[in-house]
Amino acid sequence: MLSQTLQYLFSGLTNGAIYALSALGFSLIYNASGVINFAQGEFIMLGGVAAVLLTSAGVPLPLAILLAVLMVAVVGLLLEKFAIEPAGDADVVSLIIITIGASIFLQGVAQVVFGKGQRALAPFTGDAPIVIAGASLLPQSLWMIGTGAVIVLVLAWFFGRTRLGKAMLATAHNRLAARLVGINTRHVLALSFVISAALGAIAGVVSAPITLTSYDVGIMVGLKGFVAATLGGLGSGVGAVVGGLILGLMEALAAGYISSAYKDAVPFALIILILFFMPRGLFGARVTERV
Amino acid sequence: MSKFMLRMTGIALAAFALSPGAHAQAPIKIGSPLAVTGGASFLGDPELKTLQLYIEKINGEGGVLGRKLELVSYDDGGAPDKAIGFTKRLIEEDKVDIIVGGSTTGATMAMVPLVEKAGIPFISLAGAVVIIEPVKKWVFKTPHTDRMAAEKVFEDMKKRGLTKIGLLSENSGFGQSGKKEALAVAGKYGIQIVAEEMYGPKDADVTTQLTKIKNTAGVQAIFVFGFGSGPAVVTKNIGQLGITLPHYESHGVASEEYIKLSGKAAEGVRLPAAALLVAEVLPNSDPQKPVVMGYSKTYKDRYKQDVSTFGGHAYDGLMIAVAAFKRAGSTDPAKVRDAIEQTRGFIGTGGVVNMSATDHMGLDLSAFRMLEIRNGTWTLAK
Numbered sequence: 001m002l003s004q005t006l007q008y009l010f011s012g013l014t015n016g017a018i019y020a021l022s023a024l025g026f027s028l029i030y031n032a033s034g035v036i037n038f039a040q041g042e043f044i045m046l047g048g049v050a051a052v053l054l055t056s057a058g059v060p061l062p063l064a065i066l067l068a069v070l071m072v073a074v075v076g077l078l079l080e081k082f083a084i085e086p087a088g089d090a091d092v093v094s095l096i097i098i099t100i101g102a103s104i105f106l107q108g109v110a111q112v113v114f115g116k117g118q119r120a121l122a123p124f125t126g127d128a129p130i131v132i133a134g135a136s137l138l139p140q141s142l143w144m145i146g147t148g149a150v151i152v153l154v155l156a157w158f159f160g161r162t163r164l165g166k167a168m169l170a171t172a173h174n175r176l177a178a179r180l181v182g183i184n185t186r187h188v189l190a191l192s193f194v195i196s197a198a199l200g201a202i203a204g205v206v207s208a209p210i211t212l213t214s215y216d217v218g219i220m221v222g223l224k225g226f227v228a229a230t231l232g233g234l235g236s237g238v239g240a241v242v243g244g245l246i247l248g249l250m251e252a253l254a255a256g257y258i259s260s261a262y263k264d265a266v267p268f269a270l271i272i273l274i275l276f277f278m279p280r281g282l283f284g285a286r287v288t289e290r291v
Numbered sequence: 292m293s294k295f296m297l298r299m300t301g302i303a304l305a306a307f308a309l310s311p312g313a314h315a316q317a318p319i320k321i322g323s324p325l326a327v328t329g330g331a332s333f334l335g336d337p338e339l340k341t342l343q344l345y346i347e348k349i350n351g352e353g354g355v356l357g358r359k360l361e362l363v364s365y366d367d368g369g370a371p372d373k374a375i376g377f378t379k380r381l382i383e384e385d386k387v388d389i390i391v392g393g394s395t396t397g398a399t400m401a402m403v404p405l406v407e408k409a410g411i412p413f414i415s416l417a418g419a420v421v422i423i424e425p426v427k428k429w430v431f432k433t434p435h436t437d438r439m440a441a442e443k444v445f446e447d448m449k450k451r452g453l454t455k456i457g458l459l460s461e462n463s464g465f466g467q468s469g470k471k472e473a474l475a476v477a478g479k480y481g482i483q484i485v486a487e488e489m490y491g492p493k494d495a496d497v498t499t500q501l502t503k504i505k506n507t508a509g510v511q512a513i514f515v516f517g518f519g520s521g522p523a524v525v526t527k528n529i530g531q532l533g534i535t536l537p538h539y540e541s542h543g544v545a546s547e548e549y550i551k552l553s554g555k556a557a558e559g560v561r562l563p564a565a566a567l568l569v570a571e572v573l574p575n576s577d578p579q580k581p582v583v584m585g586y587s588k589t590y591k592d593r594y595k596q597d598v599s600t601f602g603g604h605a606y607d608g609l610m611i612a613v614a615a616f617k618r619a620g621s622t623d624p625a626k627v628r629d630a631i632e633q634t635r636g637f638i639g640t641g642g643v644v645n646m647s648a649t650d651h652m653g654l655d656l657s658a659f660r661m662l663e664i665r666n667g668t669w670t671l672a673k
Contacts, residue, residue: 007502007532014496116333118520120552127554129531136498136531211495212520212552220493255499260488261462 003134008256009249010137016248017144018211021203022225023232023240024151025196031159031235032168032192034092038099039079041222042106043200046072048208048217049110050201052119061124069201075106076197080190103218110215121208140209147206148241151199155237168192172235231271233284242282247271318361319354319622321346321612322387324377324402325416326394331369334394337590337602338416339364342391344593345609355616363387369394371401378402382409388622391608393417394601403430412615412628414608416601419468423651431631431651433607433641434600435565435658437465437516438472440542443563443659444514445473445480447672453512453537457486457504459497459525461517466492469516469541485510492521498528505534512536518543523552530556537561542659547597550667561672563659567603567640569669573660582638603640611637611644 022044029037050068055061083098124143129136159165170178171188179185204213211217224247232243247267254266275281323342326335346360354360363385365377374393381387382405389412393399396419403422406413406429415422415432422432448456460470466489477484486507488500504513513536515525522544529538530553538560540549545564550557566573570583586606587598614637615630616622634653637644642658663672 004502004506008499011496011499011502014498015494018495118523118548118552120523120554127527127531136533138531141496207495210524211493212523214520217493220491252496252499255488256503260490260500260503263489264462264491 004256006133006135008252010135010141012249012252013145013245014138014141014210014248015251016245017141017148018203018207018221018244019224019228019247020148020241020244021144021151021207022200022221023229023244024148024155024237025200025203026226026229027232027235027237027240028155028196028199029192030172030229032172033095033189034172035084035095035099036226036234037193037196038096038222038226039103039106040196040200040225041218041220042103042110043072043076043197043218044204044207044221044225045110045213045215045218046075046106047201047204048121048211048213049114049119049204049215051205051208052121052213053114055121056119061122065202065205068205069198072201072204073194073198076193076195076200077190079197080193084189084193085186103222107215107218114215116215118212118214120212121205123209124206127209138210140206144206144210147202148244151202152237152241159237164191227268227271231274231281233281236281236283239281239283318359319356319389319616320361320363320385320387321609322378322381322385322390323362323364323392324367324374324381324390324398325364325392326369326398327364327366329368329370331395333599334416334601335366335369337596337599338392338394338605340594341590341602341605342609344589345606348589349613355613356620356622360613364392367394367398369398371397374398375401375405378405382406382411387411388616388624389414389612389627391416391605391612396422399432403427406430410624410628412612412624412631414612414631416604416608420472426649426651429628431611431646433611433639433644433652434604435542435641435654436472436652437469437541438476439654439656439659440563441469441473441516442476442480443656443661444539444541444561445477445482446656447561447661448482448512448514448537448539449480451537454481455483455485455509456512456514457488457507457510457536458484459488459490459500459504459513459515459517461492461521462489463492463518463521465518465543466516466521469543473514473516490517490521490525492517492519494521494524496528497525498532501525501528501532501534505532505536510536512539514539514541516541516543520552523549526553526556526560530554542600545600545662550664550669557664557667560664562662564662564669565600565603565641565658566660567598567600569660569662569671572669572671574671578638578643579640583640586640600641607637607639607641607644610639 025040051064054064123140125139167183168188171185228244228247229240232239250267251263255263346362350359367373391414393415396417399415399417413430418434420436460466486504490497540562542563545568566579567583573580590598619626619630634646642654644653646653661672662669
């Protein structure tokens with residue numbers, strides 16, 4: 001009985017870690033621009049796909065990961081330069097719609113370049129499961145959770161301690177005021193896309209051994225990541241991770257103790273409840289609009 | 292007088308137009324709405340390629356009834372509303388002689404009322420049983436059904452004395468249709484489904500569902516009904532949890548990809564598959580061997596891609612249509628329809644087809660081979 005519950009928790013942690021990594025990217029761009037970037041799932045997909053292509057071309061794994069992250073960061077920059085920036089001072093909703101278009105475009109390109117097939121990346125440290133009290137967990141799940149934790153720490157340092165990070169926060173808060181104090185808001189927006197693309201790529205590479213990878217893997221991961229980010233409070237790094245883990249755990253427990261037919265419905269129903277009482281999520285900033 | 296002359300000319304022209312001499316020049320038109328792009332493009336893409344390839348080949352060999360074949364194909368993206376529009380156009384403007392197409396069950400079912408009303412023979416390339424049950428006068432299909440896949444699995448379980456099983460199905464169209472059919476036919480084989488779980492096609496971990504199945508009292512085997520990467524994740528999780536129960540998959544995973552993605556965990560997995568995918572391991576005595584080897588080679592030579600069963604369905608549809616034109620000796624829709632219904636002993640990529648007035652698919656369980664994965668490759672299960 002204990003091992004059964006423990007297995008549900010492990011299953012929830014594995015899924016939750018993927019949602020958390022995805023949620024972090026959403027939070028970052030939201031922080032810098034107020035935009036929900038629906039192409040975030042595609043960054044994750046591209047990271048995994050690029051790593052698989054590189055390793056199958058004989059590039060050693062660490063180098064492949066580095067190159068994959070760099071390549072996707074460039075894609076993030078191009079996306080901002082050629083899709084977001086030309087839109088100029090369009091409102092946030094228009095920008096969000098542009099990201100949806102970009103997401104469909106990236107998927108199409110990946111489908112042509114990568115094909116419609118599925119591929120798997122080799123696990124970083126073998127696939128022998130770690131057995132604890134009769135329940136088992138793959139080492140790759142620990143990699144995902146660890147990566148998520150490191151990213152949260154780095155982001156906290158970046159936004160709290162560096163000039164650039166503070167400039168990004170200022171831009172998000174009030175673009176005009178930020179410009180007035182000498183922040184180049186264009187660069188800030190471009191940078192936020194580069195960082196979150198790189199972050200998505202890292203998430204994609206770390207989760208690829210478990211989720212497998214294909215041109216359409218980003219849709220679901222992106223959607224669940226968005227939900228996790230909203231649950232945790234958009235813009236909060238800790239919130240993204242906690243939101244992701246809660247979502248994963250709720251799914252697993254719902255599947256285990258209620259019914260796997262309703263495993264997707266139960267957490268979503270709970271999220272509606274949480275957001276009803278805490279509209280800005282668990283860790284969202286309490287913002288009051290001044291009229 | 293002049294009026295009389297005009298009328299005579301009219302009659303003469305009409306007679307000329309109806310004479311076989313004039314028709315000999317006109318091609319036989321094959322209409323084909325297919326899901327070439329979009330989510331179901333893995334169906335429509337190989338189907339279109341197959342039709343183009345073989346129509347070119349048949350024309351190169353002189354055509355059918357002394358006439359060339361002409362393919363009129365539209366991309367419906369798998370969407371029923373588009374399929375309706377294109378089918379109308381095929382019937383009313385292109386005036387096709389037969390329709391071979393309809394990649395998805397949704398598109399096919401949307402097309403059915405139109406072809407039934409117009410009286411045009413229609414060979415569908417989609418999977419579900421509803422297309423041919425109840426029998427519709429003008430509608431036929433070539434792919435095997437998910438019910439047959441479930442029956443093939445249960446037949447094998449019965450042989451091995453496995454009666455209590457856990458069913459894990461994907462919450463996709465393919466998985467849920469498969470689950471419905473599996474539940475419907477389990478009783479016929481004395482199989483009792485003691486645990487029933489579901490998973491999402493993009494879930495990264497399904498150890499929860501598998502733990503529940505494993506801990507169900509009396510469970511003797513696991514049957515997974517899914518498509519694409521989902522079953523590979525399930526298979527890896529079965530390996531991770533160290534579950535040793537006999538493991539069955541559906542025909543949805545019958546691709547090299549599945550073995551590659553699942554790795555060692557795929558050892559010993561059994562599944563039903565069409566002969567086309569295992570052309571090489573078929574014994575030489577198998578009647579389907581020459582057909583599937585021939586199609587595989589032709590397709591691979593031309594497109595440098597692996598064959599899929601879906602392209603095979605299009606091949607079967609086209610060949611059944613061509614044979615029917617020849618038997619009917621004309622393109623008269625009613626005669627062609629009757630000729631399709633009289634298809635007997637046709638050996639296609641999907642199996643040996645024996646149609647009748649009550650069976651517009653004509654395949655039996657022998658269309659599927661029970662395979663077992665041994666040493667990372669397919670073997671015929673004993």
